[in-house]
Amino acid sequence: MSNVTSEHSGDSIGRLAELIGGSPGDRLDSDIKHVLDVLEELGAAPLELASPERARRMPKPADAIGAIFARQQRDLPDDGVSAEDTEFTSGETHLPVRLYRPPGLLSRLNPVLLYFHGGGFVTGDLDSHDDSARALARRTGALVVSADYRLAPEHRFPAAHEDALAAWRWLTRQVHALGGDPRRIAIAGEDAGANLAMNVALTARDGYGVRPVHLLLIHPIAGHDFSTPSYGEALRARPVGMAAMRWRFRHLAANAAELDDPRIDLAARKDLRGLPSTSIVLAQVDPLRSEGEALAEALSAAGVNTECWVYEGMAQGFFGLGQMVTRALFAQADAAGALYRAFTTPRA
Numbered sequence: 001m002s003n004v005t006s007e008h009s010g011d012s013i014g015r016l017a018e019l020i021g022g023s024p025g026d027r028l029d030s031d032i033k034h035v036l037d038v039l040e041e042l043g044a045a046p047l048e049l050a051s052p053e054r055a056r057r058m059p060k061p062a063d064a065i066g067a068i069f070a071r072q073q074r075d076l077p078d079d080g081v082s083a084e085d086t087e088f089t090s091g092e093t094h095l096p097v098r099l100y101r102p103p104g105l106l107s108r109l110n111p112v113l114l115y116f117h118g119g120g121f122v123t124g125d126l127d128s129h130d131d132s133a134r135a136l137a138r139r140t141g142a143l144v145v146s147a148d149y150r151l152a153p154e155h156r157f158p159a160a161h162e163d164a165l166a167a168w169r170w171l172t173r174q175v176h177a178l179g180g181d182p183r184r185i186a187i188a189g190e191d192a193g194a195n196l197a198m199n200v201a202l203t204a205r206d207g208y209g210v211r212p213v214h215l216l217l218i219h220p221i222a223g224h225d226f227s228t229p230s231y232g233e234a235l236r237a238r239p240v241g242m243a244a245m246r247w248r249f250r251h252l253a254a255n256a257a258e259l260d261d262p263r264i265d266l267a268a269r270k271d272l273r274g275l276p277s278t279s280i281v282l283a284q285v286d287p288l289r290s291e292g293e294a295l296a297e298a299l300s301a302a303g304v305n306t307e308c309w310v311y312e313g314m315a316q317g318f319f320g321l322g323q324m325v326t327r328a329l330f331a332q333a334d335a336a337g338a339l340y341r342a343f344t345t346p347r348a
Helices: 009-021 030-041 052-057 061-071 130-140 159-174 192-207 229-233 242-252 256-260 289-301 326-344
Strands: 082-090 093-101 110-116 143-147 180-190 214-218 277-285 306-315
Touching: 030 061, 030 306, 030 326, 061 130, 082 159, 093 130, 093 159, 110 130, 110 159, 110 192, 110 326, 130 143, 130 326, 143 159, 159 180, 159 192, 180 192, 180 326, 192 214, 214 326, 229 289, 277 289, 277 326, 289 306, 306 326
Parallel strands: 110 143, 110 180, 180 214, 214 277, 277 306
Antiparallel strands: 082 093, 093 143
């Protein structure tokens, strides 16, 4: 996908799309709108108006859900998933990793899911996406390994990609000690994390070592074309619209040419053959939807067994919000079903 060189051309397309289709907020499901409204009440501001440091300190959707439960005088449910923090190394950098163990794990040879959190390469950490990792562990019965990575602008592209590969190599070396099955490892991620997940799978395919059995890509960053239909339709979407995505890319790359790197521009790649079966989860009211759809088409054209779901009324970051958002539960169930099939299909 080619970048839009004019700062205003995408905005003009977006305003036209809003005149035709209405405000992005009008298309939001009432469940997620409630969460986003409470998030704003707690002090969350548009990303593009914040510094990276302030953005990382702002309330997260999990805070909004906690506030909603507190107002209803309800306790958050216990999912029975235990979590343990440890670390791995990427070069000379020590990075956190969190192990999620659902009830019923065996002492050895359990399916494993390596998960990378979202946040557009600038925000996000293990805590911000704890609910997603927990949901995947509980629904799949797999050991979920949530690995952190360095963020921009302190560590620009390709630092996060280097860390993701280091996490994969660490996991494949440690999988037996963790009680996992090296023949049943899948990779998942959200937005930036989904981009990292696919890049890890591409490297694993070419490295002739351990290869993942499945890819779960949740609203992946797969390009940087601000003129796609979904960028126009989600121009002023919450919590992430066009301005927020521009903000993320400005912090990620030292210059615009870096965004043409095939590690970012995944949907335009011609070397996707040989990847594992892939599931793509997309939100309707999300600037990333169109490039996610393009990626699904490119994978299918390359002979990769691909499923792609678009969840109506959902916005970027919805996947982990199953405690309040019904369609998040549907997305989690669909993703878990695809992972279960991959984990239980005999490998040649």
